[in-house]
Amino acid sequence: MFSFVQRFQNVSNQAFSMGIVMVVFIMASSYYQLINNNAFSVPSNIDNVKTLINVRTSRYFGSQRGKAKENMKIKFDLNTDLTPLFNWNTKQVFVYLTAEYNSTEKITSEVTFWDKIIKSKDDAVIDVNDLRSKYSIWDIEDGKFEGKDLVFKLHWNVQPWVGLLTYGETVGNYTLTVENKNKV
Template sequence: MFSLSQRFQTVSNTAVTVGLFLAAFIIGTSWFQLVSNHAFDLSSSISNVTPKINVRTSRYYGSVNGKAKENAKVSFDLEADLTKLFNWNTKQVFTYLTAEYENVKHTRQNEVTFWDKIITSKDDAVLNLTDAQSKYHVWDVQEKLTGKDLKLKLHWNIQPWVGPLVYGETDGTFTLSIPEREKTEKKAKESESAESSSPN
């Protein structure tokens, strides 16, 4: 006769084995669905990106010891269909718009996030944004962010009911060149002077 503890251990081992098998089955089938639906080949359209540069002296905006720090936000248009990321194992999808740019020494790529969104339903997975405003102020480790070329792209992250997170990005980028702030201010002043001196 088996003791009570032996029976409990046998039942527990069986339950764990079955649970692991079910988890592996769910992860495998949901991954197969993503691949067969070409979820890793989704496209997006990013356009009409307009930067807005402010100078901040607060440490909440990256400033150190009150030293001026350039902060950037953007407005943008975005179109993307993320419905193929949803299957029976998708709890929600986290999507976010990033910008990549080279550091001062051109030795690595820096990445910042301007905007993000949590999508909990397949019905809300079609994005069609016009003149959307970025959610976050971003800044560089250096004092200035102007004068850099930013490559914007849309990423996604599937948070499943069972299994690890699944990461990916859409095809489609937008390169934004942020002009030097001094040049922008000079052009604005020249434009104002030309308008004031022109005859009515």
């Protein structure tokens, strides 16, 4: 007959194997639900973006050796319904608004202006007007935003209870050319 250790090892191996199979099934079925709910084509409306530019000399705002840097915040309107991102395996959804622009050396920079953690499907509809950005940004290279085209996009990250993180972005963006007159 088998010893106690061999029986325990056999039972624990069976339980571990079944646990792995269950985790793979949960991951696959929740990803399939996201595809079925059209989560990768959620529309968003980013509108009425206004820039607020300050010139700062503090090192906390990107200045080096007392040389002034332009710091930009924005005000924006956002309307989107993120309920298709929620299913039985969704713990929370991390949503963030970014802007892409070409820097002086033709390198594309992407910066985050605003983010939010949505913990339930009831809070998944976002409809805000004149919301001020959470973060102030500055350009590392030349420190000037004048004349740059910023393309705003809303990204999301589904954080599941079990499985891998799923990333994506909503359909719809907003392009803004920064003008000199918006300095505060």
